[in-house]
Amino acid sequence: MKVSLINGVVMGGGAGLSMNTNFRVVTERTVFAMPEASIGLSPDVGASYFLSRLPGHFGEYLGLTGRRLNGAEMFKCGLATHFVPSKKLNLLEKALYSVTTSDSSTITALIDKFTEIVYLKEGSPLKRLDTINKCFSKGTVEEIVLSLEKEIEVNGTEKWIADALNYMRGSCPTSLKIWLRSVREGRVQSIEQCLNRDYNISCHSLRRTVSNDFYEGSRAKLFDKDNKAMWDPPKLELVSEEMVDRYFREVEDENWERLHLPRRSNLPCKL
Template identity: 50%
Template sequence: MAQTLYNNGRTDQVLVEETGSVRTFILNRPKKLNALSLQMISQLTELFYANEEDSNVKMIILKGHGRAFCAGGDVSPIFHNARQGNWKFGANFLQKEYTLNYVMATYSKPQVSILNGIVMGGGAGASIHGRFRVATEKSVFAMPETAMGYFPDVGASYFLSRLPGFVGEYAGLTGSRLDGADMLASGLATHFVSSDKLPLLEQALVKVDTSDPDAISAIISHFSHIPKLKEESHYHRMKIINRCFSRRTIEEIIFTLESEASDKKDNWISSTIQLLKKASPTSLKISLRLIREGRLQGVGSCLVRESRIAYHMLRGEFTKDCFEGFGAILIDKDRNPKVCYIHLNMDNTELRFREPLPFIYSSFTYFQWEPSSLELISDDDVDRYFSKIDDEDWEDLKLPPRSNLPPYAIAKL
C-alpha cells in the first residue's frame, strides 16, 4: 500500500509516495502543466540526495499529475526580475535547475520517468537524463526555445547531440514536436507503454526490491511494445534530415532545405523552413554550436557551457531576444488574462488555457529579433556567449562531486 508523505517545510507541488523500496515523486502543478517552480526544483534536489543515501531505497519513479509530465520551467519570475535588471535571480534559479539535471544524469539508483503527456524544455531536463524513460501515445516532446529567443538548455546539448544522425539538430533548432513513437525511435524514450497499462506497470515496479537495471528493464519491457510510426513522423524523413541538418552553418541548412523544396513540393520541408526563419537568428547559431560541440563533451561540461550562455542572455548584453520572446508570451499588452488556444500539430490536438503559458507559443506568433538576420551575426558574436561572465561577484556553475556511480552514469562524465 502506497503511503503519500508530506514533510514539514515541503511544498505540495511535489508529492512523495513510499511503497517498499520504491519512492515515487509526483510533479503536482497540473493547472500549470507541472511547470517547474524554484520550490519544486529545490525539493526534488533534496529528495534525490536523501534517497540516494537511504539504503532502503532501490528505485525512483518520477511522473506528473494531470495531462503533462512537465511543460518546462516556470520562467515568469525569471523574466520579470531580468527585465528589472536583476539577472542574478534567474541565474540562481538556473544554477539550481542545472544542478538537479546533473544529479539526475549521474544518479546511482535507477530512475523511471513516466512521460505520459507533455515533455518540454525543463521537463526534458528532469527526465531524459534518467536511466529509463517511458513514453506513451500521449507523449509530446519538444525543445521550443529558439522560437522564444532562448536556446535548448537543461543539458540538451548533451542528450540532443546523442540522438541518431542529425535528429538532435533538427529537434533543437526547429522546436518540432515528437510523439511517443518518435521518442522511442530516436532514443529519447527507452520504452513505449500504452497509457492504459501504466497502472499495472507501476504496480509491478513497486513490488520489486532491486536496483538492477536489467531486472527493471525486463519488467518495463513486459508491458511495452514497439508502436507504429505515423505517416508524418520525422523518422520517415531521416535521409533529408541528415542531408540538410548535417550542414556546417544555419545558413547552409536553410539553403539546402530550400534547394530540396525547389525540387519537389513537400509540406514538411516548407514548414521546417518556416520554423527556422521564425526563430531567433542568434538562438539558432548558438544552439547549433552547442549541439555540435556537445557530442564531444560530458554532461557536466555541457551544463556549464549552457549556464554561461543563459547568464549572458539574462543580462541582455548582446541581444534582448529572450526578453522579446518571453515578454510576448507572458504579458498580454492590455494586461488582462485571455483565452489562449495552443495547437501541438499532432492529431489536431488543441489545449485551451485561461492565460498564455511561458513554455508554448502560437504557431502564428512572430517576434522582432535583434540582430534580425543570420548574416548580421558573426562567429565572434557567438563566441561571446560561450565566455565566462565578466562579474567579480559571479562564478561559473559549480556542479557537486559525485561518487559510487554505476557504469551508465560514469559514461556521461
C-alpha cells in the first residue's frame, strides 16, 4: 500500500506520482492542476486514467481548462482519499512509520484519526457539476466551447466559465483535441494502457512529429514568458482528425521502443 502526503503544489509529474497511489492525503495548502495544454502538451502521466474516473465529465473539464483545485475540492471529487490539516501532517507521518502491515483497513483507520470535515466554497466548480456535465460531454472541443458560450448568453457571465474559455482560447488547439480523445479512451482502459498512450503522445510532441507546439509553448510560457505562443495550427477548426491520429500511432523509428512497465503483483489503485 502506498500513501501520498500532498501539502503543496501538485501538477504534471507530481500528480502522476501521487494520484496513482492507494491513499492520497491532502491539506488546506494543496493545489492541484494539469495545465499541460497551455505549453503545447496534453495531460499525461496517467491523467487519462485518474481524471476520467471523476464524477461525470469533471475530468474533461480539468484537463481542458487547467483549473486549479484546492485540497477540499480534491477530496470531494475523489482525487484525494483523505483531508488532514497541515498542522497534523507530521504527526500522521510519524504514525504511518509505525505501521507494520499493508492491510488497507488498518491504514485507513489510522489516517481517519487525523482527518477533518471539509466544505466547498461557493465558487467551487464542483457546485456547477450539472453545467460542466452538459457542456463538457459534447463530442468535440469546438462544441464544448460553443456550449460554454451559450451558457453565458443564456445565464450571464460566471467567473468559472469565463476562466475556462480564456484558458482554452490561449492553449494549444492540438493539445486540447488530443486530451479530449485521450480522456475518453482512458475511461475504459487500464492504467497501463493509459501510461503507454501518454508516453507515445509525449514522444511525438518531443520529436515534432506534427508540429513544434511544445517547444513554442515552453518558450512563450516558461522562458520568454510573453504568453504569445504561435500555435501550429493556430485554431481548433484547423486541427484535423488525421493530425490528432498521428499522436496516437507508434513512432516510426527503428530505434524507438514502447514504454516497458515492470510487472506488479498488486492491482492499480481505485479512484
